[in-house]
Amino acid sequence: MTTRIxxxxxxxxxxQFVVVQLAVESGWRTxxxxxxxxxxxxxxxxxxxxxxxxxxxxxxxxxDAMNVGFAVHGALLLAGVLLAGACWGRGGISASSRILLxxxxxxxxxxxxxxxxxxxxxxxxxxxxxxxxGNLGLLLAGFSSRDSLFGRLRSVTLSIAVAAVLxxxxxxxxxxxxxxLGGLERIAAxxxxxxxxxxxxxxxxxxxxxxxxxxxxxRSDQARRDG
Numbered sequence: 001m002t003t004r005i006x007x008x009x010x011x012x013x014x015x016q017f018v019v020v021q022l023a024v025e026s027g028w029r030t031x032x033x034x035x036x037x038x039x040x041x042x043x044x045x046x047x048x049x050x051x052x053x054x055x056x057x058x059x060x061x062x063x064d065a066m067n068v069g070f071a072v073h074g075a076l077l078l079a080g081v082l083l084a085g086a087c088w089g090r091g092g093i094s095a096s097s098r099i100l101l102x103x104x105x106x107x108x109x110x111x112x113x114x115x116x117x118x119x120x121x122x123x124x125x126x127x128x129x130x131x132x133x134g135n136l137g138l139l140l141a142g143f144s145s146r147d148s149l150f151g152r153l154r155s156v157t158l159s160i161a162v163a164a165v166l167x168x169x170x171x172x173x174x175x176x177x178x179x180x181l182g183g184l185e186r187i188a189a190x191x192x193x194x195x196x197x198x199x200x201x202x203x204x205x206x207x208x209x210x211x212x213x214x215x216x217x218x219r220s221d222q223a224r225r226d227g
Contacts, residue, residue: 104134
């Protein structure tokens, strides 16, 4: 049941984050582009030309809702990481993955508490936690024990993680392949959302919520004792 609650937290995290973004961008009088604008633009508290490297006019009347959405998003992702821990299985790689993903989730809370145009350095630090350590944790999740639920979905995890790491590198290096730097940022920052949604559905479809290998090991031990 604990694992399933974690899966539910991930689903709510993803859904509310998308809904909040759509609601906040609808309040813009100037066009908001998922390809050209950063996600953080939705949380900026002032109306002005923003970002020396990519100057653009940013004015988000519903910025408070977006910043609350950032924080709630991070809190729910963190809850999922903590509650669904059994799905990683045992071992140092699995533990490291969970720690890094928890830190990445904390990055979302930080960017919500500190908008980019209020304290840019702290905000960028939060983004680095999300797209740096968080994506590294996602990559490590791809090497979870094969007898765990997530280990059996290794190919899915690694595909998402590689895309996230590559997008983060291209975003920070400002190498636009044609989808816009805002598009790159969304791949890099929201890869965990995509992965969490897939894994949450896998948890809910599993016969047992603790499909991390514990049941298999217990049955094997019992069989040896009976034999």
